[in-house]
Amino acid sequence: MNMTRLIIITVPPKEIADRVQQLRTPICEKYQAPWALTYPPHITLRTGVIVPQDNMENYLSDFTNLIKDQKPFRIRTDKIKSTIMRNGDDWKFFIYLPVIQDHALIHLNRHLLSYCRYRKSNQISFYPHMTLLWDSLTVKEQEEVKATMNRDRRFTECYEWMCDNVSLYIRKEDHWVPFHVFRIQ
Numbered sequence: 001m002n003m004t005r006l007i008i009i010t011v012p013p014k015e016i017a018d019r020v021q022q023l024r025t026p027i028c029e030k031y032q033a034p035w036a037l038t039y040p041p042h043i044t045l046r047t048g049v050i051v052p053q054d055n056m057e058n059y060l061s062d063f064t065n066l067i068k069d070q071k072p073f074r075i076r077t078d079k080i081k082s083t084i085m086r087n088g089d090d091w092k093f094f095i096y097l098p099v100i101q102d103h104a105l106i107h108l109n110r111h112l113l114s115y116c117r118y119r120k121s122n123q124i125s126f127y128p129h130m131t132l133l134w135d136s137l138t139v140k141e142q143e144e145v146k147a148t149m150n151r152d153r154r155f156t157e158c159y160e161w162m163c164d165n166v167s168l169y170i171r172k173e174d175h176w177v178p179f180h181v182f183r184i185q
Contacts, residue, residue: 039176
């Protein structure tokens with residue numbers, strides 16, 4: 001049976017997405033860390049899904065019903081942070097914009113998690129953020145990235161926008177692209 005993997009995200013407005021992309025592209029390219037660039041700037045709203053292609057129409061109908069009453073809400077980021085995280089047997093250097101958790105965002109996450117069919121994994125922890133870099137870097141490279149972040153004032157910016165979409169993205173070749181964008185009003 002053919003299956004389709006989808007991620008469930010929200011994407012910021014173009015002007016913010018472009019500014020985030022301008023921050024992450026040079027560091028990802030310099031350190032040959034392309035993973036984050038396969039995704040658009042986004043916030044993951046819940047664990048993705050793997051849907052049998054035969055059931056896609058029903059899934060989209062169910063998903064539409066799930067979010068039909070969702071209202072737009074404000075999203076705000078904090079300053080860029082970095083850390084090291086374990087990924088299986090490997091350690092990854094992670095640079096991200098943390099998203100300030102508020103009631104509307106937490107409610108949306110929990111509401112989306114209430115639909116359990118086709119869930120890709122049982123991961124339900126929620127730490128909203130926008131990834132700038134996620135890859136294996138040497139300690140020296142990590143220090144270089146941190147120094148760049150300290151020198152460049154753009155890395156101190158925080159962002160704010162109205163969340164007006166819940167989007168399903170699908171992987172095409174080596175990038176995630178829109179599959180279905182639900183506008184919330």
